Amino acid sequence: MTWMTDRRRFLAAGGALFASLATRPNFAWAVEGTTLKLRMDSDFQVLDPYGMIGGLDDVMQRCCTVTLCRLSDMRAGNTISPYAAAKYEWIDATTLAFTLHDGLKWTGDFGPVTAEDVKYSFERIHGSDSAWAYQFEKLKEVEVKDEKSGVLHLTEAFKPFEVVALPYYAGHIVCKKATEAAGGKFTTEFPAQCGPYLVDKWEQNAKVTLKRNPDWPLEKPQFDAVEIYIVADDQPALLAYEANSFDFTKVAAASASGLKSTPPANSTLIEATSTRYVWLTINMNAPALKDLKVRQAIQYAYDGDAVVAGVYNGLTKRSTGVVQPGSDYARPANLIAARDVEKAKALLTEAGADGLKLNLYCQSDANSTATAQIIQASLAEAGITVEIQPTEEAAYWALGDKTQGDGYKSIELVLMNFAGGIDPTENLVWFRPDQIGVYNWSFFDSPEYEDLYQKSLSEQDTAKRAEMFHKMEDLMEQSGGFVFICFEPYLAIHRANLTPTILADGHPDPTRFTSA
Amino acid sequence: MSSVADAAVPPVARAASAGALWRLMSDPMGAGGAVIVVSFVLLALFAPWVAPYDPLKLDVLNKLQGPSLAHLAGTDQLGRDTLSRLIWGSRTALGISLTATGVAGAIGLVLGLIAGYGPRWLDGALVLVFDSLSSLPMILFALAVITVLGPGTTTLILVIVLVSIPGYARLIRAQTLTLKTADFVQAERSMGASVPRILGRHLLPNVVGPLVIVLSMDVPVVIMLEAGLSYLNLGVRPPTPSWGNILYDGYNSLRQQPTLVIAAGVPLVLSTIGFTFLGEGLRDALDPRLQVRPR
Numbered sequence: 001m002t003w004m005t006d007r008r009r010f011l012a013a014g015g016a017l018f019a020s021l022a023t024r025p026n027f028a029w030a031v032e033g034t035t036l037k038l039r040m041d042s043d044f045q046v047l048d049p050y051g052m053i054g055g056l057d058d059v060m061q062r063c064c065t066v067t068l069c070r071l072s073d074m075r076a077g078n079t080i081s082p083y084a085a086a087k088y089e090w091i092d093a094t095t096l097a098f099t100l101h102d103g104l105k106w107t108g109d110f111g112p113v114t115a116e117d118v119k120y121s122f123e124r125i126h127g128s129d130s131a132w133a134y135q136f137e138k139l140k141e142v143e144v145k146d147e148k149s150g151v152l153h154l155t156e157a158f159k160p161f162e163v164v165a166l167p168y169y170a171g172h173i174v175c176k177k178a179t180e181a182a183g184g185k186f187t188t189e190f191p192a193q194c195g196p197y198l199v200d201k202w203e204q205n206a207k208v209t210l211k212r213n214p215d216w217p218l219e220k221p222q223f224d225a226v227e228i229y230i231v232a233d234d235q236p237a238l239l240a241y242e243a244n245s246f247d248f249t250k251v252a253a254a255s256a257s258g259l260k261s262t263p264p265a266n267s268t269l270i271e272a273t274s275t276r277y278v279w280l281t282i283n284m285n286a287p288a289l290k291d292l293k294v295r296q297a298i299q300y301a302y303d304g305d306a307v308v309a310g311v312y313n314g315l316t317k318r319s320t321g322v323v324q325p326g327s328d329y330a331r332p333a334n335l336i337a338a339r340d341v342e343k344a345k346a347l348l349t350e351a352g353a354d355g356l357k358l359n360l361y362c363q364s365d366a367n368s369t370a371t372a373q374i375i376q377a378s379l380a381e382a383g384i385t386v387e388i389q390p391t392e393e394a395a396y397w398a399l400g401d402k403t404q405g406d407g408y409k410s411i412e413l414v415l416m417n418f419a420g421g422i423d424p425t426e427n428l429v430w431f432r433p434d435q436i437g438v439y440n441w442s443f444f445d446s447p448e449y450e451d452l453y454q455k456s457l458s459e460q461d462t463a464k465r466a467e468m469f470h471k472m473e474d475l476m477e478q479s480g481g482f483v484f485i486c487f488e489p490y491l492a493i494h495r496a497n498l499t500p501t502i503l504a505d506g507h508p509d510p511t512r513f514t515s516a
Numbered sequence: 517m518s519s520v521a522d523a524a525v526p527p528v529a530r531a532a533s534a535g536a537l538w539r540l541m542s543d544p545m546g547a548g549g550a551v552i553v554v555s556f557v558l559l560a561l562f563a564p565w566v567a568p569y570d571p572l573k574l575d576v577l578n579k580l581q582g583p584s585l586a587h588l589a590g591t592d593q594l595g596r597d598t599l600s601r602l603i604w605g606s607r608t609a610l611g612i613s614l615t616a617t618g619v620a621g622a623i624g625l626v627l628g629l630i631a632g633y634g635p636r637w638l639d640g641a642l643v644l645v646f647d648s649l650s651s652l653p654m655i656l657f658a659l660a661v662i663t664v665l666g667p668g669t670t671t672l673i674l675v676i677v678l679v680s681i682p683g684y685a686r687l688i689r690a691q692t693l694t695l696k697t698a699d700f701v702q703a704e705r706s707m708g709a710s711v712p713r714i715l716g717r718h719l720l721p722n723v724v725g726p727l728v729i730v731l732s733m734d735v736p737v738v739i740m741l742e743a744g745l746s747y748l749n750l751g752v753r754p755p756t757p758s759w760g761n762i763l764y765d766g767y768n769s770l771r772q773q774p775t776l777v778i779a780a781g782v783p784l785v786l787s788t789i790g791f792t793f794l795g796e797g798l799r800d801a802l803d804p805r806l807q808v809r810p811r
Contacts, residue, residue: 235771252768254593254768257772258771309577310574364748369754372754373594374594377572390749
């Protein structure tokens with residue numbers, strides 16, 4: 001038998017093959033087999049809860065470690081339920097007892113997940129210099145009852161403790177033996193994992209692949225593998241989504257109208273209010289900004305309407321602080337609610353700061369640079385020349401970090417945004433005096449603020465807490481160290497057959513994604 | 517003495533300067549390239565008068581508009597007039613590329629002449645420096661310098677100058693090594709001419725032609741490099757218009773308004789074609805071997 005072909009036959013066969021593949025059901029779907037493909041906007045940096053920053057750090061911890069309890073999807077009201085803890089109950093206002101599930105075990109022959117691991121995980125961060133130490137501020141100690149059981153003792157009643165401390169960030173449990181063997185801290189490699197997924201492969205700044213943990217004893221996640229792709233900007237990510245590269249991606253607010261009018265096939269758009277708050281840091285320690293009048297001039301010159309319309313397509317409103325709008329605790333209005341360029345000019349003249357030139361640092365993504373350009377243009381109307389310094393992520397987070405040198409003392413303006421928590425104290429914590437040189441880049445140093453913060457932790461009355469939070473935000477604004485910009489609208493798109501779980505910080509929880 | 521020395525100047529140099537322009541303009545490709553390049557230069561020079569709007573003026577309520585009579589190339593994501601930004605962008609592109617290639621060419625010319633005509637030890641040392649600089653990958657080197665110094669126009673020009681000098685210097689050195697043993701140079705030397713005179717009067721006119729051609733061909737490469745780095749937010753800082761950052765804005769708004777990315781691509785393509793054709797035309801016009809055509 002001889003095999004004969006020619007160009008025409010070859011093309012015909014190729015065409016037939018392509019047509020058959022194209023008409024195959026689900027050909028265009030990225031949810032192939034049991035691999036879930038997600039997109040995040042930046043790579044992870046520190047996997048140790050002690051030094052983690054956020055974003056993918058937290059998502060990886062959700063996948064590869066456990067917490068005592070966990071939150072529901074943010075659209076379902078952020079309710080809390082036990083997770084690694086089989087039993088979990090408040091004995092009284094300062095005592096929380098837990099018993100871990102049987103079968104949870106660490107990789108690398110480090111044995112079962114124990115109450116001793118819980119004690120080690122929480123107490124190493126409590127009172128430490130970790131940015132997440134605030135989560136355990138009210139923790140007195142973790143008492144180990146037996147291998148699986150323990151009791152969390154608080155210094156005083158603090159009802160939000162379980163949502164502030166336990167479901168994320170430093171609430172992730174690490175393996176005591178493995179962490180100590182690794183020197184007490186780790187960065188880009190877990191010394192031991194125990195979650196529903198295990199890290200399979202990391203391609204730096206490109207992709208993380210997680211594989212199902214065969215020893216996972218609780219409810220099995222639906223997907224065998226999770227691939228997390230790193231794409232910094234939302235628009236290219238959307239194009240990649242449309243080309244079936246991912247099953248889920250956050251999208252820019254600017255894309256909302258287009259996605260509503262011409263949605264990609266078999267896709268669902270999620271629109272929600274996010275907890276991510278955006279503000280302009282004005283460093284009152286910088287020589288050019290030491291005069292309150294200069295800082296107030298910036299607050300008056302800022303054009304909040306232009307930012308909301310230009311960057312967020314009117315999908316959000318100007319924020320009145322860092323407490324989420326719509327909550328019982330949100331401040332009704334900014335003290336400087338309306339723009340007044342003439343007043344800004346007069347303040348600058350009074351301060352003898354005519355011809356002021358400032359540097360504005362921002363991250364180099366499209367949203368940040370667009371916001372920075374609007375701020376630049378609005379301050380220019382008052383006679384302030386702003387030089388925009390787009391900065392890549394690692395260098396950006398080093399700007400206000402006191403461990404990176406003395407640069408944090410003199411940065412001038414920084415466009416910032418943080419993923420917020422559920423209790424207002426989780427958002428307000430970053431502006432306490434002890435956060436100067438950590439995340440309080442404004443050098444806002446108010447003993448009154450600190451006092452109110454401490455009182456708000458133990459106050460049980462909602463109205464009184466709200467009053468405290470309003471006063472704290474007034475103090476922030478009066479210091480001239482802040483311009484509150486907005487809470488970002490949350491927009492994401494996913495395959496229609498997928499049911500995603502999105503947590504309060506706006507990041508997905510891949511362990512709870514399901515597909516029809 | 518001077519008349520003898522002048523007589524020693526080879527016909528190549530004189531021919532290059534005398535009829536080059538006429539030959540360039542009689543070549544359709546070269547003429548087309550020259551027209552495009554001159555148009556861009558004029559746009560860049562007269563941008564404040566030619567641009568219909570202030571390229572920095574925001575109008576967020578009219579963002580991402582398509583082409584219209586009011587905005588011929590539409591508006592960007594902040595409502596700025598795209599055509600005005602493109603016109604001002606030509607000033608950025610040409611300003612950086614011409615400055616950077618000009619400075620790099622001048623330094624390369626001097627270093628190449630010194631290496632080619634100087635003592636062997638100096639030649640060896642300079643070649644070592646050229647080779648070391650050439651061995652650095654251009655983009656990675658650019659990223660490293662920008663990381664250290666921070667993005668901005670000055671950094672961009674510095675990077676381009678540093679990465680371009682070795683190529684130009686090696687070209688000039690090779691030309692000089694060939695020419696320094698030529699009869700007219702030997703004759704000049706035997707008559708006691710000084711080294712500066714030999715370099716400036718006899719070698720320079722003969723080596724500058726190929727350099728001009730290479731510079732012309734390199735201008736679009738530099739324009740692309742500037743656009744690429746600005747696209748990555750590592751070039752000129754916003755809101756300065758650059759074809760690269762306009763392209764980046766367009767890419768980020770591709771789904772809402774594809775006009776922006778197309779509009780930003782047109783000048784990049786045209787300038788590349790223009791400078792390349794001009795370079796080709798100059799090569800033909802200045803190369804003596806191509807000037808002798810069979811009748």
